[in-house]
Amino acid sequence: MxxxxxxxxxNARAATSLPDEDFELExxxxxxxxxxVLTLExxxxxxxxxxxxxxxxxxxxxxxxxxVVLARGKKASPEMVELASExxxxxxxxxxxxxxxxxxxxxxxxxPVY
Amino acid sequence: MAIELNFxxxxxxxxNAGKASSKIKKVLKQLNIEAKxxxxxxxxxxxxxxxxxxxxxxxxxxxxVGENDVVVMVSDSGPGIENVExxxxxxxxxxxxxVREMGFGAGMGLANIKRNTxxxxxxxxxxxxxxxxxxxxx
Numbered sequence: 001m002x003x004x005x006x007x008x009x010x011n012a013r014a015a016t017s018l019p020d021e022d023f024e025l026e027x028x029x030x031x032x033x034x035x036x037v038l039t040l041e042x043x044x045x046x047x048x049x050x051x052x053x054x055x056x057x058x059x060x061x062x063x064x065x066x067x068v069v070l071a072r073g074k075k076a077s078p079e080m081v082e083l084a085s086e087x088x089x090x091x092x093x094x095x096x097x098x099x100x101x102x103x104x105x106x107x108x109x110x111x112p113v114y
Numbered sequence: 115m116a117i118e119l120n121f122x123x124x125x126x127x128x129x130n131a132g133k134a135s136s137k138i139k140k141v142l143k144q145l146n147i148e149a150k151x152x153x154x155x156x157x158x159x160x161x162x163x164x165x166x167x168x169x170x171x172x173x174x175x176x177x178x179v180g181e182n183d184v185v186v187m188v189s190d191s192g193p194g195i196e197n198v199e200x201x202x203x204x205x206x207x208x209x210x211x212x213v214r215e216m217g218f219g220a221g222m223g224l225a226n227i228k229r230n231t232x233x234x235x236x237x238x239x240x241x242x243x244x245x246x247x248x249x250x251x252x
Contacts, residue, residue, distance in 0.1 A: 035221075038226055058132030058136070058160065062132070
């Protein structure tokens with residue numbers, strides 16, 4: 001799915017700036033457990049999570065995650081935005097729950113990692 | 115010639131855990147190492163950094179980035195590990211509630227370091243601290 005389509009479908013707001021060109025994401029993973037995210041062998045994925053802290057951004061950086069979606073109205077702190085921007089990571093905020101976000105993106109073609 | 119990088123980590127300071135792995139990632143990228151290999155190395159370093167922040171009083175990371183491999187030594191002053199075999203087992207953890215609330219402490223760290231590295235050595239003395247040394251080939 002294209003990033004702009006993802007934003008539209010989950011009613012999201014981008015907390016970081018978006019890349020100039022619309023880009024394509026193929027797979028996603030949902031988790032609040034960073035230890036689990038760090039075991040993923042795939043790269044360039046979208047992560048849906050209820051966790052909103054600096055450790056999430058660090059984890060995303062190490063795990064080669066391109067986009068994180070903060071579910072259920074969680075907001076990115078200025079520290080998170082700064083760190084994400086340094087590393088070219090996109091943070092999206094959605095009012096939808098992890099379940100609903102995952103369901104919408106799955107049914108629109110974003111594949112699961114496992 | 116190897117590039118040497120040194121970092122310090124304070125126990126409990128999660129906001130700075132990740133600085134070493136972030137810097138190491140940038141250096142490896144500049145050396146044009148394959149992305150999949152870089153990920154394995156930096157995930158291992160990050161797991162080790164989180165372990166120091168979660169369990170120790172203070173620690174340091176020393177990375178030797180060579181032509182064919184990287185050797186990382188993460189040493190800490192801390193409680194040490196009572197049973198290394200148990201600590202290596204996935205799911206076993208002595209992490210606090212606060213650490214778990216941050217998304218860690220699931221007992222997967224050391225096992226994940228082992229999975230991502232080619233050589234791993236854990237030296238620990240209860241009441242003194244732990245040194246985790248690992249090596250990854252490019």
